Structures are given as C-alpha cells and as structure tokens.
Amino acid sequence: MSGAPATRPAARHPLIELRELAKAYRTGGLAVQVLHGVTLDIDEGEYVAIMGQSGSGKTTLMNLIGCLDTPTSGTYRFDGEDVSRFDADRLALLRRDAFGFIFQRYNLLANATATENVEIPAIYAGLRPRERTARAHRILTTLGLAGRLAYRPTQLSGGQQQRVSVARALMNGGRVILADEPTGALDSKSGADVMALLRELNRRGHTIILITHDPNLARQATRLIEIRDGVIVADSGRARGLAPVGAGQPHVRRTARGPAVLWPDLVEAVKMALRSLRANLFRTALTLLGIIIGVGSVVSMLALGDGSKQAVLSRIEAMGSDLLLIRPGARGVRVRGEPVTLVSADADAIAGLPNVAQAVPEFTAGATLRAGSSDYVTTVNSTSAAYPLARKWRAERGTFFTDSDVKSHAPVAVLGQTAAANLYPPEFDPVGSYVWVNNIPFQVIGVMAPKGATTSGSDMDDVLFIPITTGKARLFGRNYVRSILVQVDDVRQMDGTQQAIAALLTARHKRQDFQVRNMADVLETAAETQNTLTFLLGSIAAISLLVGGIGVMNIMLVSVTERVREIGIRMATGARRLHILLQFNTEALAVCSVGGVLGVLGGLAVAKVAQVLGHPVVFSLTPVLVAFGSAFATGLLFGYLPARKAAAMDPVRALSTE
Numbered sequence: 001m002s003g004a005p006a007t008r009p010a011a012r013h014p015l016i017e018l019r020e021l022a023k024a025y026r027t028g029g030l031a032v033q034v035l036h037g038v039t040l041d042i043d044e045g046e047y048v049a050i051m052g053q054s055g056s057g058k059t060t061l062m063n064l065i066g067c068l069d070t071p072t073s074g075t076y077r078f079d080g081e082d083v084s085r086f087d088a089d090r091l092a093l094l095r096r097d098a099f100g101f102i103f104q105r106y107n108l109l110a111n112a113t114a115t116e117n118v119e120i121p122a123i124y125a126g127l128r129p130r131e132r133t134a135r136a137h138r139i140l141t142t143l144g145l146a147g148r149l150a151y152r153p154t155q156l157s158g159g160q161q162q163r164v165s166v167a168r169a170l171m172n173g174g175r176v177i178l179a180d181e182p183t184g185a186l187d188s189k190s191g192a193d194v195m196a197l198l199r200e201l202n203r204r205g206h207t208i209i210l211i212t213h214d215p216n217l218a219r220q221a222t223r224l225i226e227i228r229d230g231v232i233v234a235d236s237g238r239a240r241g242l243a244p245v246g247a248g249q250p251h252v253r254r255t256a257r258g259p260a261v262l263w264p265d266l267v268e269a270v271k272m273a274l275r276s277l278r279a280n281l282f283r284t285a286l287t288l289l290g291i292i293i294g295v296g297s298v299v300s301m302l303a304l305g306d307g308s309k310q311a312v313l314s315r316i317e318a319m320g321s322d323l324l325l326i327r328p329g330a331r332g333v334r335v336r337g338e339p340v341t342l343v344s345a346d347a348d349a350i351a352g353l354p355n356v357a358q359a360v361p362e363f364t365a366g367a368t369l370r371a372g373s374s375d376y377v378t379t380v381n382s383t384s385a386a387y388p389l390a391r392k393w394r395a396e397r398g399t400f401f402t403d404s405d406v407k408s409h410a411p412v413a414v415l416g417q418t419a420a421a422n423l424y425p426p427e428f429d430p431v432g433s434y435v436w437v438n439n440i441p442f443q444v445i446g447v448m449a450p451k452g453a454t455t456s457g458s459d460m461d462d463v464l465f466i467p468i469t470t471g472k473a474r475l476f477g478r479n480y481v482r483s484i485l486v487q488v489d490d491v492r493q494m495d496g497t498q499q500a501i502a503a504l505l506t507a508r509h510k511r512q513d514f515q516v517r518n519m520a521d522v523l524e525t526a527a528e529t530q531n532t533l534t535f536l537l538g539s540i541a542a543i544s545l546l547v548g549g550i551g552v553m554n555i556m557l558v559s560v561t562e563r564v565r566e567i568g569i570r571m572a573t574g575a576r577r578l579h580i581l582l583q584f585n586t587e588a589l590a591v592c593s594v595g596g597v598l599g600v601l602g603g604l605a606v607a608k609v610a611q612v613l614g615h616p617v618v619f620s621l622t623p624v625l626v627a628f629g630s631a632f633a634t635g636l637l638f639g640y641l642p643a644r645k646a647a648a649m650d651p652v653r654a655l656s657t658e
Contacts, residue, residue, distance in 0.1 A: 588639020
C-alpha cells in the first residue's frame with residue numbers, strides 16, 4: 001500500500017493544536033455560531049473519532065482541521081505552524097502535502113478513470129506523469145482494484161468508489177486522513193472493509209480522524225471525542241502506545257514550484273480541459289460553431305476585400321500610373337455643350353516639354369461598325385500612333401497604325417477584342433479585312449491584346465482605333481480633341497511636369513480652360529478607398545467573432561455553475577486558485593483555438609470557392625494570423641471572468657453543492 005521511508009523525528013508538540021477555535025456563518029444578516037471555542041490536541045499517529053449528531057458541528061470542525069475552511073476566531077497550529085492566518089493558496093498547499101480526504105459521497109470526477117481520479121493530488125504536487133501514474137496503479141492494486149484502473153466511477157460499485165477515494169487520499173502521502181462518514185453510503189460488508197482499511201492505515205502510521213454519528217464505528221478508534229452544539233462534551237484522552245511517528249507513510253518527491261505558471265501546469269491544464277470538453281461534446285460543438293463562423297468570416301472577408309482591392313488597383317495601373325490626363329474645361333466651371341478648348345497642336349507642344357515621353361490626343365465617339373452581315377455599335381477612338389506606348393497596350397495580331405498612317409490620313413483601323421468578337425466568327429482572322437464605320441470603309445490592320453474592364457466596369461476592349469487625322473477629316477469632322485494623355489519618363493518628377501504642362505497650356509490659351517489629372521493620385525485615392533472598404537468588411541466579420549466570444553463566456557459560466565463540486569474536489573486535493581483559474585481559462589482557450597483553426601480552414605475554403613466562381617481573391621498570411629490571434633485573444637478575454645469566478649469559490653461551499 002505504501003513504502004517505508006525514513007521516519008520523521010518525534011514531535012515535541014502535538015501535530016494538531018486547536019485553541020479556542022470558533023466558527024460562525026452569516027446567513028443573510030444573521031450570524032449563526034457553529035463552533036464555540038473548541039480546544040483540542042491531536043498527536044501524530046492517533047486514530048481519533050469525532051462523534052456527534054447532525055448539526056453538532058463535527059463536519060465544520062473537520063473542515064477547519066483539514067484547512068477547507070478558516071476559523072472566525074481562535075488559533076490552529078499544524079505541526080507547530082499557525083495556519084489560522086494562512087491565505088487561500090497556503091492552505092491549498094497544506095491540504096496538498098499533509099491531508100487526504102475520504103468523503104461519504106466519494107466525490108470522484110465522473111468523467112475521469114479511477115487512475116486519473118487518484119492522480120489529481122499528485123498533479124498539483126508537481127509529480128511527473130509517469131511517476132504519478134505508476135504510483136496510482138500501485139496504490140489501487142494494493143487496495144484490490146488492479147482490474148479497475150481504467151474504470152470510471154459509474155462502472156464501479158460503492159465500495160470500489162470509496163477505495164478509489166482512499167487511494168486518492170494516500171496519493172501525496174496522506175499524513176492525516178480525514179474520513180467524513182466514510183461508510184454512510186455503503187452496505188455493511190463494504191463499510192466493514194473500509195473501516196478495516198482505516199485501522200490498517202493507522203497501524204502504518206497515518207493519523208486518522210473519523211467523523212461519524214455511529215457509536216459502533218466510533219468505538220473502533222483509539223480515541224473518542226464527542227461534540228454537541230459546537231462544544232466538545234467528552235474526550236477519552238490521547239491514546240498511548242501509538243505507532244512510531246511517520247512510520248509507513250508514503251513519501252512523494254515534489255517538484256519545486258515558484259509562483260509563476262510553469263510548463264507542466266499548462267500541459268496538465270490542457271489535458272483536463274480537453275477531457276472536460278469531450279464530456280460535453282454537443283455543447284462544445286455549438287460553442288465552436290460561433291468561433292468558427294467568426295474566424296471564417298474574418299478570413300474570407302479579408303481575402304475577398306484584398307482581392308477586390310488588388311483587382312481595382314491593377315485596372316488603374318493598367319491604365320498607367322505614369323500618366324497625366326488632360327481634359328478640356330476649367331475645374332468647377334460649368335460650360336454649356338461640349339468644351340472644345342484642346343486641340344492636337346496642344347499635344348504636339350506638350351510633347352516638347354522635359355520629362356514627357358508621349359503626348360497622345362484622343363477623340364472618342366460612338367459609331368456603328370459593319371463587317372459582312374454583322375452590325376455592331378462601339379466606341380471609336382481616333383488617336384495618335386503613340387497610344388500603345390502610353391497605354392502599354394500591344395497589338396496581339398497585326399500591328400497598330402504608324403505616324404506615317406496618321407500623316408497620310410490612312411483609312412486603317414485596329415479592333416479591340418470585344419469589337420472583333422462581335423463582328424467576326426471566332427475562327428476568322430480580321431486582319432486584312434474591311435470594316436465599315438458609319439458607312440466609311442476602313443482596313444483592319446490589327447487586333448489589340450485583351451485589356452479587361454475599367455474601374456467603373458466598362459469594357460476597355462470594346463473599341464476601334466483609327467488615326468486622329470482620319471477621324472477628323474473623314475469620320476467626325478471635328479478639329480478639337482476630348483483629352484490628351486501624357487506619359488512621363490520619371491514618375492518622381494511628375495508633379496513638376498504637371499505644373500509645366502499647366503503653365504504651357506495657360507500661356508497658349510491665355511486662360512486656364514483645362515484640367516490636369518494625375519493618375520498616381522487616382523491610384524492612391526483608390527487604394528485608400530479600397531483599404532477603407534476592406535477594413536469595413538473585416539470589422540463586420542469581427543462582430544460575429546465578438547458574438548462567438550460572448551457565447552464562449554456564457555457557456556463557461558454555465559460550465560462553472562455545473563461543476564462547482566468538481567472545483568471543490570480539486571481544491572480539497574491541493575489545487576490553488578491559480579490552478580483553477582488556469583484550468584477554466586485553458587478550456588476557453590482550447591475552444592477558441594480549435595474553433596480558430598477550423599474557422600481559418602473554413603474561411604479559406606469559402607474564399608477558394610469564391611475564386612473559382614470568378615471573384616478576385618488574395619490569399620495571404622496576415623488575415624489568417626489576425627483571425628486566429630483574435631480567436632485566441634477572445635478565449636483569453638472571455639474565459640477569464642468565468643475562470644476567476646471559479647477560482648474565487650470557497651472549497652467548503654463548493655463541496656456541499658448538490
């Protein structure tokens with residue numbers, strides 16, 4: 001049952017010394033005195049029975065001796081130390097190292113095996129897993145439970161459950177065994193076996209304090225103390241011929257622990273948290289669902305938001321971030337009809353400025369195209385040969401028209417992909433064919449590469465290009481242009497170039513009847529707008545994560561309420577407030593962490609589906625880390641309040657909860 005380490009030197013004082021110990025409980029505004037100045041000495045190795053009827057105060061006295069409760073007044077010394085002034089954590093350490101409890105209702109954890117129940121005190125003592133498991137098996141085997149090591153309490157008889165309770169009391173040595181009505185829930189044979197076990201433990205040197213109302217059980221002790229109405233009325237006296245002090249008491253080598261949470265504590269907290277979550281699997285799944293939805297929303301929304309941002313910026317960049325766009329009409333001045341202040345000669349003048357690579361005039365208008373039996377309405381852009389260079393837009397088939405074509409007013413045209421697809425069958429190459437533009441024939445000399453849509457959603461490929469001179473002379477009959485596109489050599493000097501253009505045009509027109517737009521500014525504005533939209537999407541998704549966190553806190557509060565007795569058991573076996581706080585906070589963290597992982601996977605899956613359906617999506621590590629980190633922080637934050645409530649419980653009240 002236990003080893004035989006070196007015996008402790010004989011004590012010069014009683015192991016337990018009570019002096020004028022009193023305890024009162026306050027019910028509402030009324031104080032109820034339960035113990036009235038109890039004075040008592042108990043030597044190490046004694047077998048003491050404290051007998052009394054219900055309400056006599058015997059259980060309260062046991063709770064005070066076992067450090068489950070604190071006295072209202074008086075002093076209590078254990079092995080010479082005044083423990084009546086200990087705080088909750090020091091009392092927990094004393095319970096862990098010196099006391100073992102045997103309860104009438106066994107107080108075993110229902111979701112733990114016999115071995116796991118016995119190991120609990122050693123967990124809080126810092127014993128290594130392999131050592132404590134071996135020790136638990138050894139004690140259970142000695143108590144006749146070798147074949148029941150992996151059984152849960154519901155699979156054991158009452159007598160077997162009480163033996164598990166005895167084994168748990170012995171796990172850390174059990175210097176003092178406090179047995180509260182240990183046979184009250186047992187049949188006569190099982191009760192006799194437990195009493196015989198207590199006698200054997202006393203013979204091996206354990207101090208036994210038996211709480212009972214049965215005189216027959218009390219007479220089996222070597223000392224009988226009777227209590228009535230909170231006062232000791234009889235004491236048979238301290239026994240003689242006690243077993244050698246400390247003889248036969250097991251010795252547990254404890255790992256030194258400071259006040260900080262060490263890695264083994266966290267590992268054990270995770271194990272206990274997962275065991276508890278498995279015991280309420282359906283409720284855990286529902287709690288996980290809130291976190292999964294929250295994290296998944298954040299991941300998918302940010303991926304879609306970043307994808308939309310990149311798509312918009314790509315379209316703007318495709319138009320050219322090194323471009324200046326000049327339009328007729330002064331900013332803020334309304335003009336009736338179409339402003340006609342820009343001409344092709346302005347573009348030629350701008351082309352001569354420093355840092356200007358290309359200056360491209362444009363006149364766009366709608367027109368009807370006909371090729372064979374196909375008619376199609378599209379936009380015709382009459383421009384210069386430098387257009388492909390400025391727009392970084394190449395011809396996929398054939399070629400773009402040249403400066404000589406512009407100078408000679410050549411009736412040539414270049415089709416965009418959409419216009420070509422609507423005029424010709426897919427297998428037909430339009431290069432070399434003729435297209436009629438408003439009944440004027442043009443020879444198709446090229447087809448542009450696909451460009452895509454603009455930021456406003458219009459199709460850039462739905463266009464036909466012709467030389468600007470040809471458009472003026474043969475198609476539109478207009479001498480002015482609707483815009484001038486300027487490409488700069490050095491983007492860093494774009495602001496200076498913009499000012500030079502403004503000065504040049506003002507000098508030419510004798511007034512400022514134009515507007516110059518910087519495409520880099522447009523790009524920056526679009527980026528800021530998209531960042532705002534992405535943040536908005538992420539914030540909306542974060543609300544669902546917040547709701548999931550509130551659900552976690554609610555479930556944890558319910559869990560604390562349901563597991564009050566478990567908390568009391570853990571405190572009675574040596575758990576400090578820090579251990580309880582760590583356990584329940586770890587459960588919340590476990591829920592949020594598992595939910596975070598599943599949410600990340602779900603969010604990525606949703607984003608992937610959206611990508612397959614054609615939506616722009618950007619996968620990056622940052623949203624994943626942000627979402628998972630938020631889930632972890634949610635568990636830490638929303639798990640703390642329920643955990644703190646559990647850690648602040650009084651062990652006596654927790655144990656008495658039904």
